Amino acid sequence: MPRKRSAPVPSSPAQGVPPASAGGGGRATIADVARLAGVSKATVSRVLNQRDALLTPDIAARVRTAIEALSYVPSPMAQGLKRGRTKLIGLVVADITNPYSVAVLRGIEQACQEAGYLVVLFNLGNERGRERQAIEALSAYQVEGFILNRVGEDAAVMGELASAGRPMVLVDRRYPALQADFVSLDNGPAMRMAVEHLREAGCQDLLFVTEPLRDVSSRSERDAAFRACVRELGLAGSVFEHAGEDEAALDAALRQARAAAGGRRPAVIAGNSVSTLRVARAVARLGWSFGAELAFVGFDDTDWAPLLGPGLTTIEQPTAALGRAAADCLIRRLQGDKAAPREILLPGRLRIRGSSRPR
Amino acid sequence: MPRKRSAPVPSSPAQGVPPASAGGGGRATIADVARLAGVSKATVSRVLNQRDALLTPDIAARVRTAIEALSYVPSPMAQGLKRGRTKLIGLVVADITNPYSVAVLRGIEQACQEAGYLVVLFNLGNERGRERQAIEALSAYQVEGFILNRVGEDAAVMGELASAGRPMVLVDRRYPALQADFVSLDNGPAMRMAVEHLREAGCQDLLFVTEPLRDVSSRSERDAAFRACVRELGLAGSVFEHAGEDEAALDAALRQARAAAGGRRPAVIAGNSVSTLRVARAVARLGWSFGAELAFVGFDDTDWAPLLGPGLTTIEQPTAALGRAAADCLIRRLQGDKAAPREILLPGRLRIRGSSRPR
DNA sequence: TTGTAAGCGTTATCAT
């Protein structure tokens, strides 16, 4: 019955392996600390978990010294195994290539780090259907909660299934069916800002260029706001959804917008920085220039927006704040907040540049 | 002695809690599978780990069915605890805001996913000194290895200390002291390509604009190659390191470059996309335009490079391949490859656009 | 106030 090894056998460990403590490669364990401090693992654990209240200062100090000496750090995996919490947060991003996503990521990361969480990133690379894979991988790692950033063109159902009771917050894209917190730009007012600004710049003929609406809430909210606003203000408005790589179609749409405007200057609103890039390429192909042949406002501010032509007017999203809000929200849930799903909408900011100046 | 619970007690589990299997929240465990399949945990484990060789097809099938039925996925945490391997790879990035880093990240992620690893991201946000924090956090999570992307302006020592025997690969920035694999653009030839291209475009007066060299290997390699190449070709060359946000200094440097060139057209080479952005802003401030007053080539190709002025000529890095190479390299190490540190240098590609056309 | 021991979900080492 070789079950006990705590018996005070001289020193040679029952197994052949020397204790990890010697810096022999492995990290120090709680047992090493306990041994060095001359206390039990339980005591060390108590020190670690702020149960100091019940501890002799002397012992606590000894333990802390040992921890220092061995530069011991508890293993979150082992902790997670025991208490079911891993201090890991799963972040699923539709396309890490998009500067918006990166900016949001930064906010998320900061908030998480401050709260002692680590972010595990899963990038979908815009491949539809990998959501399932992502959520499964992440939840296998026992992430405590999910942040889904611009994810899921079709996968509403899956979310429900896969989250399996873990809290989650959606960023940018809404799924009413999903009982999750939601953080996003307040699209309606942002679009209204763009339209009104263009009208003040003298434009009466507006074209909204967007990626395919599909069921992406942010896109269709912008679309709806565009239509409503244009109608209210008595402007001429149309919408162009650019699919994949069809450059000719976009060129045609722009040409037609200009024709429809007669002698006036048409205006384009791009739904995000991807669309902005597309429009900019088209403008180059057509030999037009921003501000002159075409007034322009684009959603998402980027480093290069001020440098294109006379500068591109944009609607800047409060990306850092969005990320922070998402993370804070999730962390509150993890701490037991059971309130009804929250909805956090943050305002955009209009950055006026040359592309929308009155001519 | 209530130690055994495997005794065939009818059905009620000894503990009050019902088995997780019922979807009651927790995930199914190997014990659930074993129970359902009517075998031992060991057998299930064997099926999981491809030890099928020794298994009755019948039993194996039963186990697999049970796994299906419970949609069981092994817990990497528990596995990690046991075998010391977590299938986690730690990625430390100096600044996730930099498109180069993102592009590399994508390559890394793909390779890792294919090999069944998950990437844990730690972004330094360009804050010096957070490397230590990053490495400690990641190694607490028992990541099996590290990829350090453009990291460590000063922290060579730390790397050694902190990696604690775990394999690591450096990307973009070299630390000879570090006994690690290294993956990067082949800077010398890339710079040579830029310089020769500009000479062919008729430029004889070159200015290299770079972030502060400090001890960043990629920067100083480019710097060295620039100087050597300029000398060999009998051109006039100088170098400007732009610190923080000092716009005036950069403007002055550009003005001086132009003055020094006399009537000829000076050329600028930017060391990366950050420098490119800076130069572009300066050019705008000075009222110059790319191609006309100034020939230009910049390291790092970006979405917007073709759209600035007449299009910016760039040196495109094979970012996806770099990421892939880094990950593959690390994974080989994790599989036991003990060879001497590898060095993988990949060639750049010159993308010629309007900013460097002969006038 | 501190120590003992059971258990989290795996894998590995024995037996059988």
Add this chain to the structure above:
DNA sequence: ATGATAACGCTTACAA
């Protein structure tokens, strides 16, 4: 070929 069972590093009743 399969089953007990001890460990992995930690937390937490419960005992002392």
